[in-house]
Amino acid sequence: MNRRYFLQNSMAASAAAQAQPPARETEAGGTGSTSYQARVEIERRQPGQPHKGKVFAAIQPHCDDIPIFAGGTVLKMIDEGYSGYLITMSDDSMAGEGASVGEIVQKNERDTVEAAKRLGCKEAIFLKYPNHSMDSWPIVEMRARLVFLFRALKVDTVLVYDPAALYERNPDHYVTARAVEWAAAIASSPWDYPEHFRAGLAPQTVSQRYYFSRGPQIVNRVVEISEFIDRKVDVNLANVTQGPAGDAGAKLRRKLQASGKRLPLLGNDDLTANRQYAKHFALARDKSRGEAHGLQYAEYFHYIGPDESDVERYVEQNAIPL
Numbered sequence: 001m002n003r004r005y006f007l008q009n010s011m012a013a014s015a016a017a018q019a020q021p022p023a024r025e026t027e028a029g030g031t032g033s034t035s036y037q038a039r040v041e042i043e044r045r046q047p048g049q050p051h052k053g054k055v056f057a058a059i060q061p062h063c064d065d066i067p068i069f070a071g072g073t074v075l076k077m078i079d080e081g082y083s084g085y086l087i088t089m090s091d092d093s094m095a096g097e098g099a100s101v102g103e104i105v106q107k108n109e110r111d112t113v114e115a116a117k118r119l120g121c122k123e124a125i126f127l128k129y130p131n132h133s134m135d136s137w138p139i140v141e142m143r144a145r146l147v148f149l150f151r152a153l154k155v156d157t158v159l160v161y162d163p164a165a166l167y168e169r170n171p172d173h174y175v176t177a178r179a180v181e182w183a184a185a186i187a188s189s190p191w192d193y194p195e196h197f198r199a200g201l202a203p204q205t206v207s208q209r210y211y212f213s214r215g216p217q218i219v220n221r222v223v224e225i226s227e228f229i230d231r232k233v234d235v236n237l238a239n240v241t242q243g244p245a246g247d248a249g250a251k252l253r254r255k256l257q258a259s260g261k262r263l264p265l266l267g268n269d270d271l272t273a274n275r276q277y278a279k280h281f282a283l284a285r286d287k288s289r290g291e292a293h294g295l296q297y298a299e300y301f302h303y304i305g306p307d308e309s310d311v312e313r314y315v316e317q318n319a320i321p322l
Contacts, residue, residue: 038220041303042293045227049081056084056157057150058121059180061134061172063092063112064236064243069212070159071119071232072225072286073299077157078120079228085153086116087125089142089176094131096241107241115238118231125149135171139179146183147193151201157208158184162302165213177211184209211302221303225286226296232286233278249277 058074060066066074066086078084092108093101109126116124127145129137149155161168163177184206186192210221225232233245240246250270256262265280266273283297290298 038218040219040293041221042295042298043221043223045076045224046080049079051077052081054082054156055154056082056159057087057153057155058084058119059087059089059146059158059160059176061089061161061170061176062095062131062242063088063108063115064239065161065173066159067115067119067232067236067239068244068283069214070210070299070301071235072228072297073159073210073223073301074119074121075228075231075235076223076225082157084119084121085123085125085149085155086112086119086121087127087146087149088112089127089129089179090131090134090172091126091128092131092242098241104241111239111241111243115235118235118238129172132170132172134175137175139175142175142179143183143186144193146179147187148196148201150183150187150206151196151204154204155187155206157210158206159210159212159301162211162213162217164302165211165215165217167215168213173214181209207306209304211304212300213302217300218302219300221301222289222293222295223299223301224290224295224297225299226290229279229283229286229297233275233283236278236282237274244282245274245278247274248282249273249275252277 056074056077058066058070074084091105092112093105096104096108098104098107112126113124127142129142134142150158158180160180161173161177163174163181165174165177168174188203188205190197190203210223211217236243236245247270249266250273253263253266253270253273256266265276267276286297286299289300290296292298
C-alpha cells in the first residue's frame with residue numbers, strides 16, 4: 001500500500017473519528033480511570049523558554065511519522081526551550097522511489113537528517129531495524145537500546161505512536177510504540193540494566209509522554225500549532241522520498257498545465273506549488289483538528305504526565321507548621 005495515498009484518503013475519516021468533546025473525568029484516588037472519556041486540555045505556546053534545560057526524544061518507525069503527526073509540537077517544544085533528538089527505528093527500506101533498496105535507504109536517511117535540522121533537533125539517530133518486519137525482532141533488545149539512549153541523553157519527554165491506539169495494522173508502528181512505552185517506564189529504575197551505571201550513566205525519569213495516532217485514540221491533549229504550521233510545512237517538504245507532500249504540488253501543477261489548466265492555489269512556481277499542496281492537502285488534518293477546538297491548526301495526543309500520589313496530594317493540602 002502506498003503510504004502517501006493512504007494518509008491522504010484517510011484524513012477526513014480520521015479527523016472526524018478523533019474529534020472528542022470535553023467530558024467529565026471519572027477518576028477516584030488510587031483506582032485509576034474508570035472511563036474511556038477524558039477531559040481535553042488545549043496546550044498553547046508559552047512565551048519565553050519555560051522548558052529550558054529539558055530534553056525530548058521524538059521517536060518514529062519511519063522518516064515521515066514525526067513530521068506528519070507531531071512536527072508542530074516538536075517545533076513548539078524547541079521554541080519553549082527544549083533540546084531534542086529525532087530517533088528513527090527502521091531502516092526505511094520499503095517506502096519511496098529508487099532504483100534499489102539500498103538507494104531508497106540512503107535517500108530516506110538523507111531526508112531524515114534534513115527534517116531533523118528543520119525541526120531544530122540536535123541530532124538524527126538511526127537504529128536501523130528492518131522496515132515492515134520490526135515484529136520479527138526481539139522487542140526486549142529495542143527496549144534496552146532505548147533505555148540506554150534515554151539515560152545517555154537525559155530524556156524528560158517522549159513523542160511516539162500511541163501503544164493503545166485502535167486499528168493500527170503496521171507492525172513497525174505498534175512495536176515502536178510498545179518498546180518506547182516500557183523503556184520510558186524503566187529508564188528510572190536502579191535495577192534495570194545496571195551495566196549502564198558502570199558506564200557512567202544514571203537512572204533517568206521520563207516524566208511526560210505525547211502519544212499520537214493515525215487511527216482512533218483517547219485524545220486528552222490538543223496542542224495548538226498555528227504559529228508553527230508554515231515551518232511544519234517546510235519540515236514535511238524535506239521528506240521528498242516517501243513523505244505525504246514532497247514534490248506532489250509541482251507534479252500536480254505540471255499535470256494541469258499539460259491539459260491546459262491551472263490551479264490558482266498552486267501559484268506560478270514549483271516551490272509555491274509544493275508548499276501550498278502540503279499545507280492545504282497533505283496537512284489538512286491539522287486544520288480540521290484545530291477547527292474542532294476553535295483553533296487554526298492543532299495536533300492530537302494522548303498525554304501522560306507526572307503522577308502525583310495520593311500521599312503527596314494529602315500532605316500538600318493538610319500539612320501544618322510545627
